Amino acid sequence: MRISSVTMFETSTASLNRQQSDFLKISQQIASGRRVVNPSDDPQSASRAVGVDQAKAVTEQFRDSRVSARNSLSQSESIMNSVTDAVISAKTLLVQASSDTLSDVDRESIASELKGLYESLIGQANATDGNGRYLFGGYKDNAPPFVKAADGTVQYQGDNNVREQRVDASRLMPVNDNGITIFKSVPSSAGYVAEATKDDGSPNSGNVTFRGPQVTDVNDADYGTDFRITFTSDDTFNVETFDGTNWTAVPAQTSVAYTGNIGDSAQQVSFAGVTIELEGTPVGGVNGDSILVAQAGGEQREPNLFRTMEQAIRVLENPADNPAKKADLRNTLNTSMRDLDNALDNVLTVRASAGARLNELDVVDAVGSNRMLNYTQTLSDLVDLDYADAISEYSLRQVGMQAAQKAFVDIKGLSLFNYM
Structure with a gap:
């Protein structure tokens, strides 16, 4: 059988190209740190990796969503803490104003302090988040939820909805409470x-x-x-x-x-x-x-924290200079103090609910972190490179390519003319 010089050259060139391709492939794997650089390297693992990578991306989105939810709940909880302090201060002032030893001037001074708390509560009720959205207006968050009407009373202009955010695949969490829940409600035990x-x-x-x-x-x-x-x-x-x-x-x-x-x-x-x-x-x-x-x-008696403050301010500003006005002062203060007790219980209940949701976010975060670790490990098992095997393979391919090169040089030098 006669083997032509062309055949020997083509066979040697093909061997060199194959060895070089294998060598470049393992070099690319080492450089990228991935065993599956192209889907053709391992179609089954590449297909599974796409699914795992998508699940990982969704989990990361939920993690970002939880950050946003935590910020909203933290802001709300902080504001409700301030509202709690204001209601306690108002109750203290009303207890002080109930003393029969106070003069009309003394009560007017207390009314001035109560006005400051009243305006502070309106400001807290119209608080915004970092994006300029009003926290307690429900979905109507582009305008102040509490505004003063022509008669001087505070009216709620928001809606009854509660903004929710999906913080996990199976959890749609309320991230805010509307103004009705906080300022115009009482606990069920009232x-x-x-x-x-x-x-x-x-x-x-x-x-x-x-x-x-x-x-x-x-x-x-x-x-x-x-x-x-x-x-x-x-x-x-x-x-x-x-x-x-x-x-x-x-x-x-x-x-x-x-x-x-x-x-x-x-x-x-x-x-x-x-x-x-x-x-x-x-x-x-x-x-x-x-x-x-x-x-x-x-x-018959709609709860309204602002109305309670308005009524208390009214009787404290007016002189109690006759029996009817003195009775009005006593009755209104008694009613207002009960209303403030109910308002305080309600704000504390809503605040506790916000705190419970913050704790839930911590739990969901921990579950999400474990899930991310599992996804990362699974993805690594599917496509990441075992460097010990890769380096060994790299050395083997390097030797193979050098051998192919040497063989080609030796074969290229063969000629019948050397034996004539």
Whole structure:
């Protein structure tokens, strides 16, 4: 069999190219640190690596989302801490203002301090995040959620929604609470609150004051019903309940004799498992004096921290220079202090919820970190290079290429003319 010189050269060149290709391939692997540089190197591992890499990218996105959620919750929690301090300070001022030894000037000074807390609360309620979005407006975060109306009262302009953010594949977490939840709500454990007011919302004209209300029988058939005590004359009253449209007198509590205006003894009025004590002289008749006894946060008495502050400021700024104004001062301060207690409990409850979500983020972060480690390890097992094997292979390919080169040189020098 005759082997031509062309065949020998082609065979040697092909061997050199193959050895050089293998050598370059292992060199590229060592340089990149990856065993699978191209999908053709290991199609199955490359395909699995794409899936793992995508899962890793999604996990990283959730990690970034948790950072954003943590920032929002931390800001909200910090603001609610300030709100808590403001409510406690306001309650302290009202306790101080309740002292009979204070003059009108003293109470006006307290009202000035209370105004400062009131404005501070409005500022905190309209706080923004680092991007200029209002924290407590729900999805309506491009405008202040709390604004002062023409009558000087603070009105909520946000919506009832809560902004949520997906912090993990299976967890959509609320990252903010709206203004209603924080400033216009009470905890479920809030009890009854009494308020001295007429039908038209104006203060009573008489000097009736109240103590309580106190819950005496939670098993009463009417327990949970809001009611009001309306004075039909100076010495009689009706107990009325709201039927959804109007206030109607309870049949067994109509034209009840009122004795709280006799001497120094207070009269107890009991209904629906609740007792309240009344003392003083009322002004009865059409649009006469009345005492509302309603569950905090109920239909008849919407909770509103700003309204509570406004009412307290009103009575402290006005001189208590007659019995009716003194009664209004005492009743309003009693009502306001109960409202502040409920508001404080509510803010603490919402703040605790925010803290619980922050703790949950820590747990989800730990799970996400473990998941990232697993993905990284799996990806490494699929495509990363074993340097010990690679270096050994590199040396082997280097020797093989050198041998091919030497063989080609030797074969190239062979010729029959050398033996002639």
